Every structure is written in structure tokens, then in C-alpha cells.
Amino acid sequence: MNQLRMGVIGIGGRSSIVQYWHKPDGESVVAAAADVSVESLEKFKKDINPDAYVTTDYHELLAKDEIDAVAILTPDYLHEEHAIQALRAGKHVYCEKPLAITPEGCDRIMEEAERCGKHLMIGFNMRYMSMYQTMKKIIDSGVIGDIKAVWVRHFVGLGGYFYYHDWHGKSENTTSLLLQKASHDLDIIHWLAGSxxxxxxAFGSLDYYGGNMPNDLHCPDCEIKDTCPDVSLNRLTQCAFREEIDVEDNSMLIMELENGIKASYMQCHFTPDYSRNYTFIGTKGRIENDDVNDKIYVKTRKSGSRQEMSDITYEMKKMPGTHGGADPRICDDFISLVLHNKQPLTSPIAARMSVAAGHAATESIRAGGKVMIIDQGKHSVV
Structure with a gap:
């Protein structure tokens, strides 16, 4: 196979990455798309490939023998169904995170991929961001010694717009935002810590969003839209204070990793700013990122060596492409996986373990902070 012919299931918000796969003169072409929205399909043909096959029934896309691989970019609760059906149809699969909304769902997908002998890749694009690849290399160099503690804060500015004005706000669709949103963070913790x-x-609650507004209320039709503190008049317009919302908007986790590292994670969706702050503390120093100013700080403690004489600040360079240059790189890795059997930075096992941690943390929150033991499944690669 010299060129990979891809289909896409779900061409909503995350479908911006499709542009990096459509390279008619290169190694991949996006030849088909499926979505329930006819309007979205028309836009896809206009923006990506006017000659693409489009359908509102994803089964019809999977029936196309000429489609070699499928990218699944649908809502979280549909990943398991779509991934398994694509694998059974003989397609290689790229699936957006989280892989599924339960560990058991992840296991079923991975078992199907193994049975079918097809490649399965997860969309952990944060592993492809220069910020975290640089942190990984610094940690692996040993300059801060052996990691012992991890602190992560995720301030989700515009959390309401992205997660409470649509399907994300219901636990039956996501389990919780500790899967949808924190699956990235939990994976980066696992990856950088090596465990x-x-x-x-965990403790968490619905402290700001949700409430007693009607479930069928949309912002453009609301009589208080001119004064509402969280109005949305764009793509996602369901009321963020509607009664059916049951997903925590403020969560804090304490974790112990298999190698003994202690880690904490905080996620808040009603902050005014957006940032991810990672701090890793080792026996010789610590490393901390500042993604607002594109810097990484390395500080070392007294060690009887040259390290006690200076600290280091890394200035991150701007990379071309969306998500800080991560999206084109992860898309290239999927092509390399299928065409050349080159293993990517991500793994289905890592995807499963981030879901397992987020799922257990959600259970802990809803059980009053009970300590939960993670179902480890079968894994070996972080």
C-alpha cells in the first residue's frame, strides 16, 4: 500500500485535524466521511475533498472496501461502538480520546483490535506537544533525579462553553470530565512519571454549572441571555444551568502510582483563565511548565555538584499547526503506523489506563472520597 485511504466518522469540532490527513499527492487521502448532519457533510466536501463519499449512516462508510482506515471523532459515548464496528469491518482505527467511557469499554475495543489484527491508535495529541516532549526528555536525563511527587492544576477557562452547553454535561455521555478532559492530563502524568x-x-462537585433551568432551553431563546454570565450564542447553545447536568465542574484527585510516586490533580471549569501547570519534583530538583508564557523551569537543589550553581529556563519555540503543532505530528504518526508499522508515541494501553484512573476517581468522588484501587488490566507500556 503506497497511499492510505481514510474515512472519518464524526466531523464536528475535532475534525479540524482532518486537513493533515488529506494529502492527495502524499501518503494519505481522506476519501469518505459520515455524520448525522447533512450541513456538516456539505461543509466537509467544500473544505476538504469535494470528491469524497459522504453519508449520514456510518455503516455505509465502513462497507466501502476502498477505505483502509477510519478516524473516529464522535462524542465519547459512541467511541466503543464505532471503534469496534470499524475494526470488524477490517479498518485500522484512529480514535479520539478518551478511548471509551469505562475501562471495560476500552478492553473490548483492544480485544477486538487484537482479534482483527488491525492497528489502533489513540488521539493523545498532548504527547506530541513540544512542551511535554521537552519535559519528558529533561526528566529522562536524570537532571532532577528520581521523581517522587507530582502536582498538576488545570484551569479550564471557557469550561462552560466547551463542556456544559452540550452533551458533555451529562454523565451518561462522558462518565465525567475526568475522562473527557482529564484523560490528557492523567496520561501525561503517567507518561512523564513512567508509571x-x-x-x-477524589473529591468533587457541581459548584457552578447545572441548576433548575429547563433541559430544552437554548441560549438564543432565553429571556435573560443579555445578562447571563455564561451565555453561548455560537455553535453550542444548550443552557449551562439546565436541570439535567450532573457532571462535576470542580474536582481534586490524590493518586499513588505503581512506582510509589504521589500525584495530585485539580480541574476547575469556572476559572477566568486557561492553563495547564505541571510540577514534577525529584530527588535532585524540580521541573515546572508555564504554558501561558511558553516556558519550562528547571530548578536544582544543593547536590555538591555544578547543578547547585545554576537553574535553567527553556523558551519553547512556536511550531506550525493546530494544538501547538501537535496535530500534524500525531496525524503523520498514524499514517506511519499503518503504512510502515512505526510505533507512535501513544498506545492503546496508555489510553485504557487514563480512562481507568479517571473512572475510578469519578467513583471515588461519588462515594464521598473513598480510596479506589485501579483495575490494572493487562499492560506493560506507559
Missing amino acids: YTKKVS
Whole structure:
């Protein structure tokens, strides 16, 4: 195979990455798309490939023998169904995170991929961001010694717009935002620390969003839209204060990893700013990122060596492409995986373990902070 012919299931918000796969003169072409929205399909043909096959029934796309691989960019609760059906149809699969909304769902997808002998890749694009690749190399160099503690804060500015004005706000669709949103963070913790979460205790609640507004209320039709503090008049317009919302908007986790590292994670969706702050503390120093100013700080403690004489600040360079240059790189890796059997930075096992940690943390929150032991499944690669 010299050129990979791809289909896309779900061409909503995350479908911006499709542009990096459509290279008619290169190694991949996006030849088909499926979505329930006819309007979205028409836009896809206009923006990506006017000659593409489009359908509102994803089964019809999977029936196309000429489609070699499928990218699944649908809502979280549909990933398991779509991934398994694509694998059974003989397609290689790229699936957006989270892989599924339960560990058991992840296991079923991975078992199907193994049975079918097809490649399965997860969309952990944060592993492809220069910020975290640089942190990974610094940590692996040993300059801060052996990691012992991790602190992560995720301030989700515009959290309401992205997660409470649509399907994300219901737990039956996501389990919780500790899967949808934190699956990235939990994976980066696992990746940089070199170990998966063993047990977790968590506290969280719905402190701002949700409420007693009608479930069928949309912002453009609301009589208080001119004064509402969280109005949305764009693509996602369901009321963020509607009664059916049951997903925590403020969560804090304490974790112990298999290698003994202690980690904490905070996620808040009603902050005024957006940032991810990672701090890793080792026996010789610590590393901390500042993604607002594109910097990484390395500080070392007294060690009887040259390290006690200076600290280091890394200035991150701007990379071309969306998500800080990560999207084109992860898309290229999927092509290399299928065409050349080159293993990517991500793994289905890592995807499963981030879901397992987030799922257990959600159970802990809803059980009053109970310590939960993570179902480890079968894994070996972080």
C-alpha cells in the first residue's frame, strides 16, 4: 500500500485535524466521511475533498472496501461502538480520546483490535506537544533525579462553553470530565512519571454549572441571555444551568502510582483563565511548565555538584499547526503506523489506563472520597 485511504466518522469540532490527513499527492487521502448532519457533510466536501463519499449512516462508510482506515471523532459515548464496528469491518482505527467511557469499554475495543489484527491508535495529541516532549526528555536525563511527587492544576477557562452547553454535561455521555478532559492530563502524568496510577481518592462537585433551568432551553431563546454570565450564542447553545447536568465542574484527585510516586490533580471549569501547570519534583530538583508564557523551569537543589550553581529556563519555540503543532505530528504518526508499522508515541494501553484512573476517581468522588484501587488490566507500556 503506497497511499492510505481514510474515512472519518464524526466531523464536528475535532475534525479540524482532518486537513493533515488529506494529502492527495502524499501518503494519505481522506476519501469518505459520515455524520448525522447533512450541513456538516456539505461543509466537509467544500473544505476538504469535494470528491469524497459522504453519508449520514456510518455503516455505509465502513462497507466501502476502498477505505483502509477510519478516524473516529464522535462524542465519547459512541467511541466503543464505532471503534469496534470499524475494526470488524477490517479498518485500522484512529480514535479520539478518551478511548471509551469505562475501562471495560476500552478492553473490548483492544480485544477486538487484537482479534482483527488491525492497528489502533489513540488521539493523545498532548504527547506530541513540544512542551511535554521537552519535559519528558529533561526528566529522562536524570537532571532532577528520581521523581517522587507530582502536582498538576488545570484551569479550564471557557469550561462552560466547551463542556456544559452540550452533551458533555451529562454523565451518561462522558462518565465525567475526568475522562473527557482529564484523560490528557492523567496520561501525561503517567507518561512523564513512567508509571500508571495504582489507587486514587477524589473529591468533587457541581459548584457552578447545572441548576433548575429547563433541559430544552437554548441560549438564543432565553429571556435573560443579555445578562447571563455564561451565555453561548455560537455553535453550542444548550443552557449551562439546565436541570439535567450532573457532571462535576470542580474536582481534586490524590493518586499513588505503581512506582510509589504521589500525584495530585485539580480541574476547575469556572476559572477566568486557561492553563495547564505541571510540577514534577525529584530527588535532585524540580521541573515546572508555564504554558501561558511558553516556558519550562528547571530548578536544582544543593547536590555538591555544578547543578547547585545554576537553574535553567527553556523558551519553547512556536511550531506550525493546530494544538501547538501537535496535530500534524500525531496525524503523520498514524499514517506511519499503518503504512510502515512505526510505533507512535501513544498506545492503546496508555489510553485504557487514563480512562481507568479517571473512572475510578469519578467513583471515588461519588462515594464521598473513598480510596479506589485501579483495575490494572493487562499492560506493560506507559
